[in-house]
Amino acid sequence: MTTAIEICERCESPLETGDLRCSICGQVSPADRPHAEKLTVQILRCRGCGAATAYDIKHQAPSCTFCDSVVEVETLEDPLEQSEGYLPFTIGQDEARKAMRHWLSSLGWFRPSDLTTSARLEQLKPLWWVGWVFDAESFVSWAADSNAGSRRSAWAPHSGQVEMTFDDILVSASRGLSDAEVSAISPGCDLATIRKEPEGAQNATIEQFDLQRSQARQQVIEAIQVIAAQRVEQSEIPGTSFRKTSVSVVLRKLITRRFSLPAWILAYRYKGRLYRMVICGQNASYVTGSAPYSIIKIIFVAVSVVAAMLAIFAAVAAS
Numbered sequence: 001m002t003t004a005i006e007i008c009e010r011c012e013s014p015l016e017t018g019d020l021r022c023s024i025c026g027q028v029s030p031a032d033r034p035h036a037e038k039l040t041v042q043i044l045r046c047r048g049c050g051a052a053t054a055y056d057i058k059h060q061a062p063s064c065t066f067c068d069s070v071v072e073v074e075t076l077e078d079p080l081e082q083s084e085g086y087l088p089f090t091i092g093q094d095e096a097r098k099a100m101r102h103w104l105s106s107l108g109w110f111r112p113s114d115l116t117t118s119a120r121l122e123q124l125k126p127l128w129w130v131g132w133v134f135d136a137e138s139f140v141s142w143a144a145d146s147n148a149g150s151r152r153s154a155w156a157p158h159s160g161q162v163e164m165t166f167d168d169i170l171v172s173a174s175r176g177l178s179d180a181e182v183s184a185i186s187p188g189c190d191l192a193t194i195r196k197e198p199e200g201a202q203n204a205t206i207e208q209f210d211l212q213r214s215q216a217r218q219q220v221i222e223a224i225q226v227i228a229a230q231r232v233e234q235s236e237i238p239g240t241s242f243r244k245t246s247v248s249v250v251l252r253k254l255i256t257r258r259f260s261l262p263a264w265i266l267a268y269r270y271k272g273r274l275y276r277m278v279i280c281g282q283n284a285s286y287v288t289g290s291a292p293y294s295i296i297k298i299i300f301v302a303v304s305v306v307a308a309m310l311a312i313f314a315a316v317a318a319s
């Protein structure tokens with residue numbers, strides 16, 4: 001449980017119950033703060049991909065929603081992060097099915113012609129996956145080489161400092177979804193729709209945060225550094241190509257919230273093989289997944305290209 005009851009005197013980040021020091025700037029917390037209540041939770045851990053999902057006696061899944069491997073009950077000790085709220089599903093099962101057909105038909109000419117008609121839906125499961133959403137103010141010092149002002153050599157050194165604000169930045173905490181899947185579907189989520197309880201889907205798999213708080217903070221801080229470096233390359237460093245970009249970020253007012261976000265996980269079969277798709281649970285136009293290529297069409301194009309090259313070669317040789 002998060003109970004952000006006090007604010008760090010130095011950097012104004014909320015202190016969490018049980019923290020002896022501010023986790024952001026290291027300032028010692030007042031000694032009279034309450035201790036963390038001990039908490040243990042049971043989760044289902046996948047032996048294959050490591051995903052942790054909520055343990056539910058009524059609907060205990062025999063296999064992992066993400067990879068179908070065997071799951072085992074595991075007991076986790078405090079301090080564990082817990083979700084603070086759920087974004088509701090606004091896309092139902094039928095819409096998810098339609099989105100699958102639409103996506104398959106939009107993939108282009110190199111896919112099998114009968115992909116949309118022959119793909120058979122094998123599994124369609126609602127999932128709440130987990131992520132951190134953070135706000136922070138920061139002071140970023142950066143250094144990089146760029147092509148600006150490099151004269152005769154290829155690179156010239158640059159450096160600078162800039163203030164940066166982060167607002168509602170989402171960082172995946174999911175083990176079941178890949179980072180690529182998360183970045184494809186998360187722009188379809190509206191963080192303002194957060195509710196206390198899961199809404200809009202029945203029997204959903206509920207993924208759990210499964211990191212200790214200190215590890216979780218470390219992941220959030222690493223994500224902030226990556227975003228800061230991207231922003232610096234986009235708008236701070238002069239020039240058009242860069243190397244050795246490094247940033248040092250001093251954070252203030254870091255507020256991290258833990259969200260559960262909705263997605264549909266689909267498995268479909270085409271010619272005996274299984275493929276996976278993930279659809280944003282709030283906007284069916286945010287879809288990602290795997291799909292087969294048509295080997296025959298690819299060979300046809302390759303052969304045509306070679307034939308055309310030979311024809312040009314022959315024409316040049318003859319002239």
Ligand SMILES: [Zn+2]
Nearest residue numbers: 008011022025
């Ligand atoms: Zn602090």
Ligand SMILES: [Zn+2]
Nearest residue numbers: 046049064067
């Ligand atoms: Zn798994």
